[in-house]
Amino acid sequence: MSVFKLPANFCDELRSIVSRFWWGTTNGRGKIPWIAWSKLCKPKCFGGLGFRDYHHFNMALLAKQAWRFLTDRSSLMVRVLGGKYCPNEKFLRAELGNNPSFTWRGIWEAREVIRLGARRRVGDGLSTYVWTGPWIIGTQTRRVISPRRDEDMNIVVAELWRANGKEWDTSKVRRFFLPFEQERILNMRISNTKPNDVWTWDFEKDGEYSVKSAYKLLTGGGENEASSSDRTKEKALWNSIWKANVLPKID
Known part of the structure; x- marks a missing residue:
């Protein structure tokens, strides 16, 4: 299997x-389920x-x-x-x-x-695509459902950060995403060590x-x-x- x-x-x-x-049988007859x-x-x-x-x-x-x-x-x-x-x-x-x-x-x-249960754990944000990857914490699909623009299809999560790579670029987040997604994204912690992005299973600690x-x-x-x-x-x-x-x- x-x-x-x-x-x-x-x-x-x-x-x-x-x-x-x-269920078993009694005298060759099945019992009632x-x-x-x-x-x-x-x-x-x-x-x-x-x-x-x-x-x-x-x-x-x-x-x-x-x-x-x-x-x-x-x-x-x-x-x-x-x-x-x-x-x-x-x-x-x-x-x-x-x-x-x-x-x-x-x-x-x-x-x-x-x-159903996999998510991209964002580290350096260089290999997780914003519009196609499941990376948002706290949503059912973990994917972005905000209307997307064709010219932004290939942007990665790292492009939503400020130049110092330590905080979200609030203006970009508010321009691209719906209000409920803005809240979840801005509450996501950005790693200081910037490891590679990896897959994680959301139903195990x-x-x-x-x-x-x-x-x-x-x-x-x-x-x-x-x-x-x-x-x-x-x-x-x-x-x-x-x-x-x-x-x-x-x-």
């Missing part, structure tokens, strides 16, 4: 096998039993390979597949190509997972991609949802239920 994208019908068959085992399977796939802390959605889990695993195209260009897998399918293109803009291998097709489709956080994102249990007050209360309730000192099964 971490190398190939499994067919949808095969994922459904796996789910069916697990669900039949869970009292609750939807999608609810059983929720984490235990949100009222489910933590069963996997195999399609989403497959995509989260494949996206880890896709993440290497952005962060580890020296790996053998990236050099082989990148050299064949996207030698002169950025990975996120690469085409599927003619008669692609099964491996490349799965990784190529897993880019959508990366787009260390910025490294993880299958766990990607799976939560795909199933609607990402950080934004889980951080709301209602979800926090629900999580506390279910955790107290699972930790209750009672018999493991009551007939």
Whole structure:
């Protein structure tokens, strides 16, 4: 599952096998499923039993390979597949190509997972494009949605700074962007050491991609949802239920 994208019908068959085992049978007849399977796939802390959605889990695993195209260009897998399918293109803009291998097709489709949670961490601002890169903190897409002008399409983030490179050029920011984007951009801290711009995963504190956080994102249990007050209360309730000192099964 971490190398190939499994067919949808095969994922459904796996789910069916697990669900039949869970529901069980009595005298050759299946028991009544009292609750939807999608609810059983929720984490235990949100009222489910933590069963996997195999399609989403497959995509989260494949996206880890896709993440290497952005962060580890020296790996053998990236050099082989990148050299064949996207030698002169950025990975996120690469085409599927003619008669692609099964491996490349799965990784190529897993880019959508990366787009949901990846962001450019601005250092020197020289390799992050203002209008096409996901670099703004605190927005859903991390991309600029302000109307753009054709003559400014290729400017990089560093061109929005003053000549000293230590503060934002307020006049440029207010001229280019909508008010809510102006606020977020001007609140972004500019690095004093100016390291290279790098990719970071927004759903982990260390910025490294993880299958766990990607799976939560795909199933609607990402950080934004889980951080709301209602979800926090629900999580506390279910955790107290699972930790209750009672018999493991009551007939």
